Amino acid sequence: MxxxxxxxxxxxxxxxxxxxxxxxxxxxxxxxxxxxxxxxxNEYYVSKGIAIVHKKPTPVQIVKVDYPKRSAAVIKEAYFKxxxxxxxxxxxKGKHLDFEAKETRNKTSFPLRxxxxxxxEHMKQIVKQNGICFVILMFSTLQEIYLFEAQFLFPYWDAxxxxxxxxxxxxxxxxxxxxxxxGYHPRIDYIKTIDKLYF
Amino acid sequence: MxxxxxxxxxxxxxxxxxxxxxxxxxxxxxxxxxxxxxxxxNEYYVSKGIAIVHKKPTPVQIVKVDYPKRSAAVIKEAYFKxxxxxxxxxxxKGKHLDFEAKETRNKTSFPLRxxxxxxxEHMKQIVKQNGICFVILMFSTLQEIYLFEAQFLFPYWDAxxxxxxxxxxxxxxxxxxxxxxxGYHPRIDYIKTIDKLYF
Numbered sequence: 001m002x003x004x005x006x007x008x009x010x011x012x013x014x015x016x017x018x019x020x021x022x023x024x025x026x027x028x029x030x031x032x033x034x035x036x037x038x039x040x041x042n043e044y045y046v047s048k049g050i051a052i053v054h055k056k057p058t059p060v061q062i063v064k065v066d067y068p069k070r071s072a073a074v075i076k077e078a079y080f081k082x083x084x085x086x087x088x089x090x091x092x093k094g095k096h097l098d099f100e101a102k103e104t105r106n107k108t109s110f111p112l113r114x115x116x117x118x119x120x121e122h123m124k125q126i127v128k129q130n131g132i133c134f135v136i137l138m139f140s141t142l143q144e145i146y147l148f149e150a151q152f153l154f155p156y157w158d159a160x161x162x163x164x165x166x167x168x169x170x171x172x173x174x175x176x177x178x179x180x181x182x183g184y185h186p187r188i189d190y191i192k193t194i195d196k197l198y199f
Numbered sequence: 200m201x202x203x204x205x206x207x208x209x210x211x212x213x214x215x216x217x218x219x220x221x222x223x224x225x226x227x228x229x230x231x232x233x234x235x236x237x238x239x240x241n242e243y244y245v246s247k248g249i250a251i252v253h254k255k256p257t258p259v260q261i262v263k264v265d266y267p268k269r270s271a272a273v274i275k276e277a278y279f280k281x282x283x284x285x286x287x288x289x290x291x292k293g294k295h296l297d298f299e300a301k302e303t304r305n306k307t308s309f310p311l312r313x314x315x316x317x318x319x320e321h322m323k324q325i326v327k328q329n330g331i332c333f334v335i336l337m338f339s340t341l342q343e344i345y346l347f348e349a350q351f352l353f354p355y356w357d358a359x360x361x362x363x364x365x366x367x368x369x370x371x372x373x374x375x376x377x378x379x380x381x382g383y384h385p386r387i388d389y390i391k392t393i394d395k396l397y398f
Contacts, residue, residue, distance in 0.1 A: 052324045054284055057258035060274060075259065075277035085253055089288060091295035094329030098290070125251045130293030 034103050034138050034145075038088065041186040051191050053090030053097060059083055085122045086133075092191060093199060096131035098123065099190075103138040109167035110137050112160050120157050123150040132198055136180075136190060137173060146177035147193045233302050233337050233344075237287065240385040250390050252289030252296060258282055284321045285332075291390060292398060295330035297322065298389075302337040308366035309336050311359050319356050322349040331397055335379075335389060336372060345376035346392045 038055070045051040064077035086100040100123070102114040115135075126133040133150035148168075156168045178193045237254070244250040263276035285299040299322070301313040314334075325332040332349035347367075355367045377392045 046324065049324070049327060052321070052328050052330070057256045057280075058261070059256035060259050060261075060277070062257075062259075072278055075274065075279070078259070078274035078277055079271055080274070081256075091297070091325055091328045091330035094295065095293055096290035096295035096330075122251070125245065125248070126290055128248060129251050129290045131251070131290035131295075 034101050034136070034140075037182075037187040038101055038136070041188050041190070042088070042090075044186040045191060051090060051092040051097070053088055053092075055088050056083070056085065082116065082118070084118050086119060086126075092132070092194060095198065096126070096129075097194070098126045098131050098133045099135060101136040101138070103140050105139075105141050106167070107139065107142055107170070109169050110139070110173060111167045112157060113166065115153075115157065120154065124154060127151055127154075132194060134190075134194075136188065137177065139170070143182065145180045145182060145188060146173050147180055147190055148173055148177035149197070152176045233300050233335070233339075236381075236386040237300055237335070240387050240389070241287070241289075243385040244390060250289060250291040250296070252287055252291075254287050255282070255284065281315065281317070283317050285318060285325075291331070291393060294397065295325070295328075296393070297325045297330050297332045298334060300335040300337070302339050304338075304340050305366070306338065306341055306369070308368050309338070309372060310366045311356060312365065314352075314356065319353065323353060326350055326353075331393060333389075333393075335387065336376065338369070342381065344379045344381060344387055345372050346379055346389055347372055347376040348396070351375045 035055070042051075042053045042055070045053060059081040060075075061079045061081050062075055062077075063079070064075070066074045066076050068074065086098050088101065089096065089098045091097065100115070100119060102110075104110050104114065123133050127150050135148050135150065135153055137146045137148050138144070139146075153168075156164075156172075160166055178197070180188055180190060180193060183189055234254070241250075241252045241254070244252060258280040259274075260278045260280050261274055261276075262278070263274070265273045265275050267273065285297050287300065288295065288297045290296065299314070299318060301309075303309050303313065322332050322334075326349050334347050334349065334352060336345045336347050337343070338345075352367075355363075355371075359365055377396070379387055379389060379392060382388055
C-alpha cells in the first residue's frame with residue numbers, strides 16, 4: 001500500500017480515464033486519488049504564487065433546469081460530455097502549461113487506451129503553439145509517478161493507430177520521462193521538473 | 200440593431216454576468232451573443248492553428264446521478280457553482296492567455312458589478328505570473344467592443360472597494376483600451392490586438 005509521509009493511505013484511481021461511472025465511484029472514495037493530489041498541489045502553487053494552474057470543470061450538457069421559488073436553480077437533467085481538451089492548464093512564468101494525468105495498475109507498461117483521440121489532438125495543437133504540454137503518468141501499484149512530455153507520447157499514439165503496440169513500455173517512460181517523488185507539500189511537485197526542463 | 204456583414208442580427212447578452220437564470224435565457228436565444236462570437240472566433244483560431252483558446256465548461260456541483268441500463272448516465276440533481284477563474288484561456292506563441300468577456304447596455308460607462316471578486320483575484324494572479332490577461336468589454340447598444348488589459352482594470356476595482364465609483368468611464372476605456380472591429384471570420388479578432396501589444 002502507498003502511504004503519504006503522514007501515514008495516510010494512498011488510494012489510486014481506476015486504470016482508465018474516468019468514465020462517468022468511474023467518476024462517480026471516486027466521489028465516494030475517502031482515500032486520496034491522483035486527482036486529489038494534483039488539486040492539492042495546484043492549490044499549493046496558487047497560494048504561494050508559484051504557478052496558477054486549475055483543473056477544468058467536468059463538461060456537462062444541461063438539458064433541464066428548475067427554478068424553485070426562493071432557492072437556487074436545480075439542474076434536473078444533464079449528461080456527461082467528453083472533454084475536448086486536457087484536464088489541467090495554467091501559467092508558469094508567462095508560459096502556458098497544459099497537461100493530463102492518468103494512472104495504471106500495470107507494472108511494465110502504460111496502456112494508451114487511457115488517452116482519447118481528441119485529447120492527443122489538443123496536445124498536438126498546444127505543442128505547435130509552443131505551450132508546455134505533458135502527461136503525468138502514475139504506476140499506482142509501483143508508487144511511481146513520471147512527467148512525460150507530450151512530444152514523446154505522440155509517436156507511441158501514432159504507431160498504435162497504425163496497428164502498433166497499445167502501450168508505452170515502462171523502460172521508455174523511465175528513459176524519456178522524469179521520475180517525480182511523492183511529497184507532502186506539494187504532493188507532486190511537477191513545477192520543479194518543468195523548471196529544470198524549460199527555464 | 201447590430202448586424203453582421205452577412206445581415207444576421209446581433210443579439211446581445213444581458214448586462215450583468217450570466218447568473219444561472221440568465222444563462223438559461225441565453226440558451227433559448229436564437230440570435231448571436233458575445234459568447235457565441237467568441238466561441239466562433241476561438242474555433243477559427245484553433246482550426247487555423249493561430250492560437251489554442253477554449254471556453255471553460257460551466258462549473259456544476261453534481262449531487263445525484265442515475266445509471267439506467269443500456270443508456271448513458273443521467274445527472275438528476277446538480278447545482279451551478281460560481282466560477283473561480285476566468286471563462287477563457289489558452290496559448291498563443293507559447294504565452295498563456297486568460298480573459299473574461301462582459302457586456303453592458305450602458306453607453307457612457309462599464310459597470311464593475313459585471314465582475315466578481317474571485318475573478319479579479321484570479322486575474323491578478325495571472326498578471327503576477329506574467330500571463331497575458333485582459334477583458335473583452337462590449338457596449339452592446341453602441342456596437343463597440345474593446346480589449347482592456349487586466350492591469351488597467353484593477354485600479355478601478357480597488358477604488359470601488361474603497362467606496363469609489365462603481366463603473367469605468369467609457370472615455371477611460373477608449374483611452375486605455377483597444378477598440379476591435381466586429382468582423383466576419385474571425386468575428387472578434389482579439390489576437391490581432393494581442394499581437395500588436397505583446398509580440
